Amino acid sequence: MSEKAVGPGGAAPTVIDTSVAHIARVYDYFLGGKDNFPADREAAARILKGNPGMRDTCREQREFLRRAVRFLTRAGIRQFIDIGTGLPTQENTHEVAQAIAPEARVAYIDNDPIVLAHARVLMADQDHGRTVFIHADARDPQALLAEPTLRSVIDFDEPVAVLLIGILHFMPDHDQPGELIRALLDAVPAGSYLAASHGTPDFAPEIGGAVQAAYQASSMPCRVRTAAEVMTLLECVELVDPGLVLLAEWRPDGPVPADRQRITYAAVGRKR
Ligand SMILES: C[S@@+](CC[C@H](N)C(=O)[O-])C[C@H]1O[C@@H](n2cnc3c(N)ncnc32)[C@H](O)[C@@H]1O
Numbered sequence: 001m002s003e004k005a006v007g008p009g010g011a012a013p014t015v016i017d018t019s020v021a022h023i024a025r026v027y028d029y030f031l032g033g034k035d036n037f038p039a040d041r042e043a044a045a046r047i048l049k050g051n052p053g054m055r056d057t058c059r060e061q062r063e064f065l066r067r068a069v070r071f072l073t074r075a076g077i078r079q080f081i082d083i084g085t086g087l088p089t090q091e092n093t094h095e096v097a098q099a100i101a102p103e104a105r106v107a108y109i110d111n112d113p114i115v116l117a118h119a120r121v122l123m124a125d126q127d128h129g130r131t132v133f134i135h136a137d138a139r140d141p142q143a144l145l146a147e148p149t150l151r152s153v154i155d156f157d158e159p160v161a162v163l164l165i166g167i168l169h170f171m172p173d174h175d176q177p178g179e180l181i182r183a184l185l186d187a188v189p190a191g192s193y194l195a196a197s198h199g200t201p202d203f204a205p206e207i208g209g210a211v212q213a214a215y216q217a218s219s220m221p222c223r224v225r226t227a228a229e230v231m232t233l234l235e236c237v238e239l240v241d242p243g244l245v246l247l248a249e250w251r252p253d254g255p256v257p258a259d260r261q262r263i264t265y266a267a268v269g270r271k272r
Contacts, residue, residue: 016114021218023170024112028087030058035087035118043218050210057261058166060247061197062089064266065165066096067251068195071268072161073100077193079160081150081184083138084167085110088122093163094131105130105153109144111137129153138167139175141183159191168233169199170215172223178233185236185271194237195268197247199224203262211263230265237269 021043029036029044032055036044048054069080078101082093085108097104108119108131119133132153136144144150154160162184171177185194201208201224208224215222225233227244234244242249244267248260 016117021220022112022114023215023220024086024110024115026218026220027058027166028089030055031062031089033087033089035114039218043214043220046214046218047211050214051207051263053261054211057247057264060261061166061264061266062091064197064247064250065093065163065195066091067253068163068165068266068268069093069096069161070100071251072193072195073097073104075193077159077161078104079154079158080104080106080163081109081154081160082106082163082165083109083144083184084164084170085115085119085133086166087115087118092122098130103130106132107150107153108133109136109138109150111135138164138171138180141180145183145187156187157189159193160188161193161195162188164194164196166197168196169224170221172221175221181233182236188271190271192271193268194234194271195266196230196234197264197266198230198233199263200226200230200265201263202226202265203246208263224263227265230267234267234269237271239267239269243267 018037019039021039025036025040026044029040051057080093080097094106097106110116116133116135130153132149134147134149136147168177181194199208199211212222212224230244244265246260246262247264247266248256250266
């Protein structure tokens with residue numbers, strides 16, 4: 001089964017394969033969205049067997065994204081490259097940043113055509129030239145960095161925040177997530193930031209392993225990593241307090257719930 005989505009302004013139609021589960025649509029399902037299909041919901045059911053708290057994990061990840069973007073905007077960052085955007089939901093990166101600094105600019109990047117179709121609609125509403133969406137693959141950072149649309153909104157002479165939230169664990173080792181981070185951080189000046197989250201087996205090995213296996217069984221790549229492995233990925237930045245912690249523990253707005261999810265790390269680091 002496939003669907004055609006047409007972007008506004010006569011943008012080329014995008015063919016969307018709904019017969020296999022897609023990471024963005026499964027995530028949308030976990031967040032209570034409506035942009036998912038039977039294959040996505042079947043995959044989600046398999047993942048929920050491995051981690052019944054998966055909906056909370058995804059919600060905590062969105063909350064981390066919002067807190068991180070607020071922190072970065074308050075720290076003076078006015079440009080964001082948000083890689084692995086996902087489907088538009090509540091309080092997307094540009095909305096959070098522009099609520100604090102209306103001049104903030106955001107380049108969204110994702111390789112899923114359904115994200116592209118929805119993002120075009122979202123951006124059409126409020127595009128004042130400060131927000132763009134680029135259909136590109138994080139596994140080819142040089143091509144991504146050469147994108148003229150990216151260069152049209154991001155000034156690589158000024159500090160940038162690179163967001164890699166909920167994407168790195170979908171890059172197995174052969175996709176070289178470390179190379180992606182190095183290439184991006186090499187392209188931005190000192191004073192730039194990286195915000196990332198990453199699935200881990202450290203606290204609940206059975207759950208971490210079951211989630212990884214469930215994604216893989218539904219043809220989605222997945223590789224959870226230990227704290228040491230994640231720290232190696234993040235070695236080109238200096239982590240701000242509180243360092244590498246669970247999602248809900250990163251600069252929480254209130255008391256951290258005792259039943260917080262324990263399968264995903266969060267961190268924000270600054271390029272020296
Ligand atoms: C779980 S969602 C995360 C969404 C958002 N960053 C958040 O934290 O709420 C992961 C996103 O990464 C995208 N993605 C996965 N692999 C990718 C790749 N190699 N290149 C670009 N995007 C990718 C998926 O399509 C999906 O939209």
